[in-house]
Amino acid sequence: MSEAVARADLHLELLREKTLAVMADCLAGIDSIIAQIDVTPTPERRKKLHELSCTITALGGMFQRDALSQAAYSFCRLIDATEPGWDAAAVSVHVGAMRLLFTPARVTAEGQAKLLEGLLKVRRHSVAP
Amino acid sequence: MRSLKAEVTFNFTNASVVMIDASPICIQVLTGILSGCGFRKMFRCTDLASGTDIVKTHSVDLVLIDPYAFGEGAYNFVSWMRSERRGPNAAAPVIILTAYTYVRLITAARQCGADYVIAKPFSTQGLLERILYVAESEGRRGELTAPSELVSSTGSGVEMF
Numbered sequence: 294m295s296e297a298v299a300r301a302d303l304h305l306e307l308l309r310e311k312t313l314a315v316m317a318d319c320l321a322g323i324d325s326i327i328a329q330i331d332v333t334p335t336p337e338r339r340k341k342l343h344e345l346s347c348t349i350t351a352l353g354g355m356f357q358r359d360a361l362s363q364a365a366y367s368f369c370r371l372i373d374a375t376e377p378g379w380d381a382a383a384v385s386v387h388v389g390a391m392r393l394l395f396t397p398a399r400v401t402a403e404g405q406a407k408l409l410e411g412l413l414k415v416r417r418h419s420v421a422p
Numbered sequence: 423m424r425s426l427k428a429e430v431t432f433n434f435t436n437a438s439v440v441m442i443d444a445s446p447i448c449i450q451v452l453t454g455i456l457s458g459c460g461f462r463k464m465f466r467c468t469d470l471a472s473g474t475d476i477v478k479t480h481s482v483d484l485v486l487i488d489p490y491a492f493g494e495g496a497y498n499f500v501s502w503m504r505s506e507r508r509g510p511n512a513a514a515p516v517i518i519l520t521a522y523t524y525v526r527l528i529t530a531a532r533q534c535g536a537d538y539v540i541a542k543p544f545s546t547q548g549l550l551e552r553i554l555y556v557a558e559s560e561g562r563r564g565e566l567t568a569p570s571e572l573v574s575s576t577g578s579g580v581e582m583f
Contacts, residue, residue: 294430294550302459308454315447343522351448351521354543362543364510369522407425 305355310350316361319345320395323388333379339412342373349391360405363393367412374420387412436456437483438463441498441560443519444491446452447573448542452486459553470495470515475501477511485516489527489570497534504535515556519544 322345326338334342346368353362368387371380390408393400400408443449448536449466456464456470465480467473470492476482485503489496518531521542531539537556540549 294432294554296430297459298547299458300437300551301455301550304454305485305546307452308451312447347521348447351445351542352451355451355545357495359543366521387500403516 312356315360316349316395317354320391323391326386327384327385329380330379331388333377336361339372339376343369346372353380353394358397358398360397360409361391363409364390364394364412367409367416371416372418374416380419383415397419432554434460435462437461438465438480440465440467440473440476440482441486441487442486442496444468445488445489448488455549458546459550464492467480470499470568472500474499480509482511482514484557485514486519487516488521489530490520490522492522494530497530497536500531500534500536515553515559517552517556538549 314414323342326334326342326345330338346365350362350366353359355363364387368384368391371383371387375383390412394405396406397405430495439456441449441452441464443457444454446468449468453464453466465476465482466520467476468566472578473485473487477485485500489494489501492499496518501561503514503516506512515538516536518536518539518543520539523539523541530538536551537559540552
């Protein structure tokens with residue numbers, strides 16, 4: 294089994310650059326959609342944001358970006374929890390965190406953990422009645 | 423910690439797997455992992471219709487499906503697959519892969535007859551261990567394990583982050 298896992302990891306490694314490029318495109322797509330939102334997003338834009346963020350959630354942790362995956366997941370939850378409303382400040386914090394965590398070397402492990410804790414607090418505050 | 427299954431041997435050369443995921447990059451990643459694990463007969467489907475066609479026309483040993491883009495259709499697909507008319511494929515293990523897990527998904531997965539839910543992102547080892555688990559768990563369908571974490575690179579399932 295360990296040989297199979299090593300082979301599979303090697304195959305995964307061959308897809309690293311391509312996958313990182315897809316995740317970067319997703320982040321750019323999120324930025325672009327948010328820039329077009331006036332007060333609240335249309336259902337179509339909300340859905341697209343959710344899809345892009347889910348793609349980042351799915352892939353980040355496979356390429357040593359666990360914190361990015363968790364931040365993207367938190368963003369998905371935020372999008373759902375605030376529907377049909379929109380918390381631009383909370384969104385901005387999440388997107389900023391995702392951008393930062395895309396290059397994990399820029400943040401220490403402790404810093405990443407604190408960032409994720411912060412996102413949880415922001416999201417809870419955002420959806421609090 | 424060393425995995426208990428580290429020295430397990432297996433051969434997937436003749437096993438056929440169907441991957442159904444609307445995301446082409448996720449299909450590519452999955453293909454890379456499965457080919458590394460020894461799978462050779464892989465059907466890549468980015469929509470439910472092509473997945474359905476494969477199940478209708480081929481003998482299938484494993485189905486990996488991400489329901490995100492397909493909604494209820496994904497669970498209906500698994501239910502349909504489980505129907506007796508599908509013959510040998512009716513008993514094929516089905517693993518649901520998802521980046522966005524919520525309680526209703528677990529309920530839907532259990533009700534439609536899926537064998538396991540794995541949260542994306544997952545590790546290669548995590549995925550392989552769960553494939554081996556469902557392969558060894560014939561007759562235990564419905565005992566979906568609710569994993570400890572939702573977003574985890576070890577490939578566990580459900581938590582409420």
